[in-house]
Amino acid sequence: MGIATDSLQLARRHLLDHGACPPSALNDRLARSWQRSLHAGLPPFGGRELAEPADGLSLSQSLEQNAQMLSFARPVMDFMYGQIRGSDCMVVLADVDSMLLHAVGDHGFLTKAQRVELRTGASWRESVRGTNAIGTAIEDASALQVRAGEHYLERNAFLHCSAAPIFTAQGAVAGAIDISGDERASHMHALGLASSAARLIENNWLKARYRDAVRVHLHSAAEGLDTPAEGIVVLSESGTLLGANQEAIRALRLAPHDFFALQLETRLQERLAHLLARTGREPHTVRLPDGRRMFLRVEQPAQRTPARTVVPEARVDALAASDTGDAQWRRAAQQVRRILDKPIALLIQGESGVGKEVFARACHDSGPRRGRPFVAVNCAAIPESLIEAELFGYAPGAYTGAQKGGSLGRIREAEGGTLFLDEIGDMPLLLQTRLLRVLQEKKVTPLGGTPVPVDFALVSATHCVLADAVAEGRFRSDLYYRLNGFSVKLPALRERKDFDALVTRMLAQWDDSGVRIAPDLLAALRGYTWPGNLRQLASVLQTACALRDPAHEPAIDWPHLASDLRDALASPAARVQPAGKAAETRAISVGQADGAPEAAPPAALRKIARQAIAQALADGGGNVSEAARRLGISRQTIYRHLKKADAEA
Numbered sequence: 001m002g003i004a005t006d007s008l009q010l011a012r013r014h015l016l017d018h019g020a021c022p023p024s025a026l027n028d029r030l031a032r033s034w035q036r037s038l039h040a041g042l043p044p045f046g047g048r049e050l051a052e053p054a055d056g057l058s059l060s061q062s063l064e065q066n067a068q069m070l071s072f073a074r075p076v077m078d079f080m081y082g083q084i085r086g087s088d089c090m091v092v093l094a095d096v097d098s099m100l101l102h103a104v105g106d107h108g109f110l111t112k113a114q115r116v117e118l119r120t121g122a123s124w125r126e127s128v129r130g131t132n133a134i135g136t137a138i139e140d141a142s143a144l145q146v147r148a149g150e151h152y153l154e155r156n157a158f159l160h161c162s163a164a165p166i167f168t169a170q171g172a173v174a175g176a177i178d179i180s181g182d183e184r185a186s187h188m189h190a191l192g193l194a195s196s197a198a199r200l201i202e203n204n205w206l207k208a209r210y211r212d213a214v215r216v217h218l219h220s221a222a223e224g225l226d227t228p229a230e231g232i233v234v235l236s237e238s239g240t241l242l243g244a245n246q247e248a249i250r251a252l253r254l255a256p257h258d259f260f261a262l263q264l265e266t267r268l269q270e271r272l273a274h275l276l277a278r279t280g281r282e283p284h285t286v287r288l289p290d291g292r293r294m295f296l297r298v299e300q301p302a303q304r305t306p307a308r309t310v311v312p313e314a315r316v317d318a319l320a321a322s323d324t325g326d327a328q329w330r331r332a333a334q335q336v337r338r339i340l341d342k343p344i345a346l347l348i349q350g351e352s353g354v355g356k357e358v359f360a361r362a363c364h365d366s367g368p369r370r371g372r373p374f375v376a377v378n379c380a381a382i383p384e385s386l387i388e389a390e391l392f393g394y395a396p397g398a399y400t401g402a403q404k405g406g407s408l409g410r411i412r413e414a415e416g417g418t419l420f421l422d423e424i425g426d427m428p429l430l431l432q433t434r435l436l437r438v439l440q441e442k443k444v445t446p447l448g449g450t451p452v453p454v455d456f457a458l459v460s461a462t463h464c465v466l467a468d469a470v471a472e473g474r475f476r477s478d479l480y481y482r483l484n485g486f487s488v489k490l491p492a493l494r495e496r497k498d499f500d501a502l503v504t505r506m507l508a509q510w511d512d513s514g515v516r517i518a519p520d521l522l523a524a525l526r527g528y529t530w531p532g533n534l535r536q537l538a539s540v541l542q543t544a545c546a547l548r549d550p551a552h553e554p555a556i557d558w559p560h561l562a563s564d565l566r567d568a569l570a571s572p573a574a575r576v577q578p579a580g581k582a583a584e585t586r587a588i589s590v591g592q593a594d595g596a597p598e599a600a601p602p603a604a605l606r607k608i609a610r611q612a613i614a615q616a617l618a619d620g621g622g623n624v625s626e627a628a629r630r631l632g633i634s635r636q637t638i639y640r641h642l643k644k645a646d647a648e649a
């Protein structure tokens, strides 16, 4: 409120005419952002089409990549929204590319916001939408309020938005949280609320991510400890800095290269042994190198009892908790449970995405090493040249380009806990030899360092048949026998008999409103072959939850799926076939190639196609080209379906 709209309009014209904002029309930060928006080629007055909303695939990929941030943001967003409910506003979470991942808000305002694509799946990157709170806060890595006509694009001038970036444990921007509302309403404390929410999300995320690390809480006043204003630093057992929140980064003047390299004792001027000895509720003080006094409280990880002495309890454990009723899966879990407290290496086999890592974590959380680190390494995802340093670590100055302070290595990070080696079949032969030595000697030798004893449980996973790799000489047979102390095979999703229970369990993770799935859609999903297994199913359901409008749509339905999956579901070729039936089927899909002879689809499929088209037309404001784009099919296909529907009506 109180924004001089006319003068901002004049400023916009001045920017267009002269390439710069007139002095004092806007504060410096907004003026720089307007200029960047102009250089991005955005015309501030109407004109150009709104940027495209993301397709289902990018949204689901981002939801998967940001699952952790999202899980910590959701409860905070619900709480924030509870504070401002009914004031014509919404709370939004965006990823680092400014794509909106989740939104909660007043129904009326959500509808208004959709008109300018302020909705899940859309990108609000500054270079796409011009100056706006989310995109500009992420661009500048700093909280920001953008009021009414301060938005670069004139059509966004009905908005009043306040956004704060969310930072990772190593101080990189991970996304932003934003409160957007009607510019005529009061938003006095919105920026403060968004900033506090961002701090809360970061702190909870940091603590959970490093729950097995030593944690130092700090503040310049004893009363500041345990408040959102405290700094938090997490350390390895040897005192190396692993992560920190923004307050700590500021207070201790930490730089990006300090992470995984700095020994915190040098910054705190207190020996690590002294620091660790002071664990407890009572704060103590230290003097920083610049003379400032800080109050510290040190917390050791929750469970520091020696591994193997903790006896697993007979109550419902993590393995039992993830049992949704499939007999094959249950048998695997029962067999594995018998070896969890024994020093036997476990090999998990199964197609990609069947949940091997989830299963490995459940084994860890159900066994005697729960509460200690679970360290997952994807052997296929690390370049061959780096995997050695990543696994075995290196001493300070071991090689050019390495971090100054050296690196612990993933094997030593798993000390006392579980090392999970995913895609073990992709481990280069040379490293197989080194890994074998570690397993035999129970010692790891960092590059340029001396041997260090290690104690960890080993779980490996592979989607290929490791015995074949041995037969072909790609995998050492002696290592294979070491890894394969006991092996289990997890079933592919199409083989599981607990599909509905799995779906219910997954939906409950992302939607606590008890959302259900339309019965015909559930039946189609149940019959699909799921080449990506649980990963694909999780991603489809999560995207559908995000795309559903809870105010109007009680159930997840066909329009909430990406067009390629709708096509695949409509194709008999992609369905699990009863034996002997496969050859009888022909592919029929909404997105059939134009010009190809079109088989007459059965009534159920016609209905599905028409529903999808009707929804896409409604979403695209009746524009056929827009609906075709949303569905990923041609306009001719839409016209054909509409014509047939007319003829049958």
Ligand SMILES: Nc1ncnc2c1ncn2[C@@H]1O[C@H](COP(=O)(O)OP(=O)(O)OP(=O)(O)O)[C@@H](O)[C@H]1O
Residues within 6 Å of the ligand: 322, 350, 351, 352, 353, 354, 355, 356, 357, 358, 359, 422, 423, 461, 462, 463, 506, 534, 535, 536, 538, 539
């Ligand atoms: N029991 C489960 N409940 C809910 N979601 C699950 C479950 N198991 C797996 N998922 C989903 O599937 C995704 C993939 O699981 P996971 O990484 O464990 O599979 P994987 O078999 O190890 O895959 P890859 O072979 O590609 O490494 C998880 O991120 C999660 O979204």
